[in-house]
Amino acid sequence: MVSFVNSSNASTGDDLKERVRDAVDIVELAGSYLSLRRQGKGFVGLCPWHDDSRPSLQINPERQTYRCWVCNDGGDVFKFLMRMERLEFREALEHLAERAGIPMTRGRSGASGARKADFHKALNWAADRYRDYLQSSPDARAAREYLTTRGLTEDTIQRFGLGFAPDSWDWLLKEASAAGIGTDILAATGMAVERQDASGHYDRFRARIIFPIRDPMSRCVAFGGRVLPEAKSDAKSDPAKYINSPETPVFSKSSMLYGLESAREAMGKTRRAVVVEGYTDCLAARQAGIDDVVAVLGTALGEKHAKLLRRYVDRIVIVLDGDDAGRKRTDEILDVLLAEPIDLRIARLPSGIDPCDFILDHGRDAFETMLESAADPLDYRLDEVNARLPEGASDDAVLAAVESVLSALANASPRSPLSPSQRRLREDQVIGRLVRRFGLSRDILRSRVTELRGRQSVHRKTTATTTPPSIPAKLPAWDREVIEVLVCVPEGAGIIIRDVQASELQTGAGRDVLEAARRLHDAERPVDLSGLLMEIPDHQLQSMLVAVDEEAAQRGPVDSTERMAHFLDALRRRSAEREAHASERKIKTSELDDSSEEELLEQLVAQRRVAQGMTNPKEG
Numbered sequence: 001m002v003s004f005v006n007s008s009n010a011s012t013g014d015d016l017k018e019r020v021r022d023a024v025d026i027v028e029l030a031g032s033y034l035s036l037r038r039q040g041k042g043f044v045g046l047c048p049w050h051d052d053s054r055p056s057l058q059i060n061p062e063r064q065t066y067r068c069w070v071c072n073d074g075g076d077v078f079k080f081l082m083r084m085e086r087l088e089f090r091e092a093l094e095h096l097a098e099r100a101g102i103p104m105t106r107g108r109s110g111a112s113g114a115r116k117a118d119f120h121k122a123l124n125w126a127a128d129r130y131r132d133y134l135q136s137s138p139d140a141r142a143a144r145e146y147l148t149t150r151g152l153t154e155d156t157i158q159r160f161g162l163g164f165a166p167d168s169w170d171w172l173l174k175e176a177s178a179a180g181i182g183t184d185i186l187a188a189t190g191m192a193v194e195r196q197d198a199s200g201h202y203d204r205f206r207a208r209i210i211f212p213i214r215d216p217m218s219r220c221v222a223f224g225g226r227v228l229p230e231a232k233s234d235a236k237s238d239p240a241k242y243i244n245s246p247e248t249p250v251f252s253k254s255s256m257l258y259g260l261e262s263a264r265e266a267m268g269k270t271r272r273a274v275v276v277e278g279y280t281d282c283l284a285a286r287q288a289g290i291d292d293v294v295a296v297l298g299t300a301l302g303e304k305h306a307k308l309l310r311r312y313v314d315r316i317v318i319v320l321d322g323d324d325a326g327r328k329r330t331d332e333i334l335d336v337l338l339a340e341p342i343d344l345r346i347a348r349l350p351s352g353i354d355p356c357d358f359i360l361d362h363g364r365d366a367f368e369t370m371l372e373s374a375a376d377p378l379d380y381r382l383d384e385v386n387a388r389l390p391e392g393a394s395d396d397a398v399l400a401a402v403e404s405v406l407s408a409l410a411n412a413s414p415r416s417p418l419s420p421s422q423r424r425l426r427e428d429q430v431i432g433r434l435v436r437r438f439g440l441s442r443d444i445l446r447s448r449v450t451e452l453r454g455r456q457s458v459h460r461k462t463t464a465t466t467t468p469p470s471i472p473a474k475l476p477a478w479d480r481e482v483i484e485v486l487v488c489v490p491e492g493a494g495i496i497i498r499d500v501q502a503s504e505l506q507t508g509a510g511r512d513v514l515e516a517a518r519r520l521h522d523a524e525r526p527v528d529l530s531g532l533l534m535e536i537p538d539h540q541l542q543s544m545l546v547a548v549d550e551e552a553a554q555r556g557p558v559d560s561t562e563r564m565a566h567f568l569d570a571l572r573r574r575s576a577e578r579e580a581h582a583s584e585r586k587i588k589t590s591e592l593d594d595s596s597e598e599e600l601l602e603q604l605v606a607q608r609r610v611a612q613g614m615t616n617p618k619e620g
């Protein structure tokens with residue numbers, strides 16, 4: 001692609017994306033994963049995302065896109081790598097930049113790549129030291145015995161690299177100094193803590209069993225430390241049972257999970273993630289052969305965790321204690337995760353028993369049975385609502401009772417990365433259940449959610465949430481026409497942006513593509529297939545764009561002049577039609593007197609009543 005002169009307001013981030021995209025060849029990228037063979041102008045291979053026996057994956061070198069006709073999935077180099085390696089966009093960008101030898105100058109977290117590499121090196125080194133200490137030091141005997149009483153085998157301890165930090169204020173500091181690792185990096189990674197009087201540093205982890213926490217690339221990013229039960233007796237104050245490394249540029253407890261790096265493969269197979277609250281619980285489950293288990297890092301499961309897990313699974317089972325704390329947590333989780341498009345289940349253990357005990361006492365099969373019977377937290381909440389309702393409660397009373405559920409739905413964070421269509425789907429599911437359960441009208445529930453959302457988002461920029469695209473199997477003709485011109489005839493973008501209003505398009509998908517085209521145009525960036533693919537993060541929309549492009553190309557080479565003449569003709573016809581409609585409407589409305597208006601309203605109310613009675617929820 002021709003390099004493009006930036007307007008001053010175009011961000012360098014977009015520049016970088018474009019440079020990386022242009023430097024990577026999709027044939028070469030896909031070819032490094034799949035065996036491709038040439039077919040016509042492009043290449044074909046076996047699709048890695050469905051059970052493919054004849055090559056259904058097509059690579060288009062000219063457009064730099066891929067598409068599988070069976071999965072109906074398509075996109076550019078970024079999406080290919082994101083799907084292949086289950087990465088976020090940012091990670092895919094980093095990988096491809098590295099592959100193309102383009103330096104990533106801006107680190108969003110504030111730490112440059114070089115500094116992060118130093119962090120990982122120091123943390124990996126420390127993990128080895130702690131592990132060696134647990135394995136071989138006589139001082140670590142109590143720790144080894146404790147792990148044995150928790151039922152953990154030598155093999156598990158080795159596999160997860162457990163370690164021990166001796167009861168010393170400067171053991172790690174001295175080891176580091178001998179190894180040529182500076183105190184500054186120990187402090188920056190949270191392994192050392194500065195003394196209050198700034199006279200020096202001391203070791204954060206002392207007399208604790210060490211659980212190294214790793215990122216998805218298996219690099220050590222932090223530690224969890226657990227006290228030994230005996231340690232309490234001689235300490236002046238009761239030490240916290242668990243402490244973790246603080247948040248650093250390489251560690252964020254709200255977006256990481258213990259054990260994820262080694263659970264991903266199993267999760268990909270079971271499509272399920274089991275989330276427990278303790279590191280030993282996680283290890284006990286793994287040891288029992290339940291491999292899709294991870295642990296939260298001293299925090300409740302939140303939106304970011306759910307987003308991360310959604311890359312691998314369709315269902316999350318959270319294992320909680322059966323006490324009041326567990327019940328409270330159920331409510332918190334529901335408030336945060338209700339609007340996530342994932343099947344969320346809560347498994348409650350008998351009071352006072354943790355998963356580790358449960359597995360040791362009852363074995364793997366009993367634990368699996370408990371996971372299988374895990375309840376949907378929404379059902380749980382709805383049971384509570386139902387129990388409080390008097391017999392024959394009015395619609396208003398029921399609506400008030402389910403208000404907390406609706407408000408959780410409306411509250412679905414605007415930062416949530418869900419595509420509008422995913423959010424809409426989840427909303428439909430929840431509303432469908434309220435309809436079935438309480439006999440409320442779908443319309444009333446939906447308008448209440450919209451109302452609540454409007455109240456919360458007064459200060460927010462309006463997003464596409466109110467008009468989410470659910471991409472129809474067949475796009476309406478005008479939506480398709482507009483999208484096709486945007487994708488295939490870059491010269492036509494100016495006219496579309498000037499003359500086509502979003503309100504003329506029938507689908508959210510069409511409006512989203514038009515909006516994206518407008519943003520590109522305003523930033524003086526080229527409006528074309530690759531620009532749109534980069535501007536629109538939604539994977540379904542990306543697939544749709546590639547499909548439209550491929551189908552247009554199948555009809556033969558695109559002649560821009562001819563194509564635009566056809567488009568302008570259609571545009572003229574449409575605007576003439578619209579004017580005719582408008583005047584027709586005007587005539588009709590002006591004839592309506594007061595009494596007939598009342599009649600019409602009554603009719604509408606009656607229709608709505610009928611609709612309420614007949615509402616037939618499809619969803620389960």
Ligand SMILES: [Zn+2]
Nearest residue numbers: 047050068071
């Ligand atoms: Zn496929």
